[in-house]
Amino acid sequence: MNTSDIFQLEGKAALVVGGGQGIGESAAKLLAGAGCGVAVVDIVAERADRVAATIADLGQPSASIVGDVLDAAQAREIVQRADRALGGLDLLVTTIGQASFNSILGMTPEQFDYDQRKNLHYFFTVAREFARLLIARDSPGSIVCITSVEGLQSTANHASYGVAKAGLIHLVRTMAVEWAPHNIRVNAVAPGSVITARIPATPERVKRTREGLIPMKRLGTSDEVGKAVLFLVSDMASYITGHTLCVDGGWMAASVFGIPKIPAAGVLDATADAT
Secondary structure, three states: OOOOOOOOOOOOEEEEEOOOOHHHHHHHHHHHHOOOEEEEEEOOHHHHHHHHHHHHHOOOOEEEEEOOOOOHHHHHHHHHHHHHHOOOOOEEEEOOOOOOOEOOOOOOHHHHHHHHHHHHHHHHHHHHHHHHHHHHOOOOEEEEEEOOHHHOOOOOOEHHHHHHHHHHHHHHHHHHHHHHHHOEEEEEEEEOOEEOOOOOOOHHHHHHHHHOOOOOOOOEEHHHHHHHHHHHHOHHHOOOOOOEEEEOOOHHHOOOOOOOOOOOOOOOOOOOOOO
16 A cells, blocks of 8 residues: 555645644644645634634645634635635635633623533534535535533533534534535544643643543644544545544543552452451
8 A cells, every 4th residue: 555645635626724823833833744735714804814824834725714603604605705716615624613601500691691602502503614615516516513521521610612512523423424425524633631722831830731531641733633633634534434532542431530559569459458
């Protein structure tokens, strides 16, 4: 087997929503490095322009699109603009998300609804518009969104975010089933504790991670999440759909009791409390 072009992305066109910074920027650059043209969407023009310019410097077609995908009409137009700019889309990556911190009794209905819009509703709109374009021209495609480990387990004072991310995981599964006959795959990446532009690696955060329950004892990076996106969106994952891939340093695999210490003798006495 020739693995020189293992991703099979040369000449493909990708739309990266939230591509102006953080995980979205990493994903956009990795896709371009694998041979993709990329349309970068961000609400801030300078960020979109900067990443699009980097992609052009890598020798790939690029487009900078400024808009607010939380507005459904804008979201649909953004997908259509990207499709026109790159001569037809093949791939969609969505990375936008935001968490509110409040207790269930303390949050307002508006706060709850905002987290659904920021993490779930826009993906529903963007992914549907993308799928409609591909189905209309009978083209295969791949979609990857960013969810969170908090969609897989609960966290106090984070209910609205967890609900939105859990809904995203379920929506990915349903889209995967409904669109499989059209050769459109749909998957998600669930990061754990990751360094981003908005959430930097402060000394306190690094210390808390090192002393906490994450087995790898460190924070993840945007590039590590971006590499998972690259894998899932590519032909490396051609028989994978409806899946959520955790990129979490072992967070979801770990016991709440942490890693037990082994006695000096190297053997735990399993019979000590048996009598």
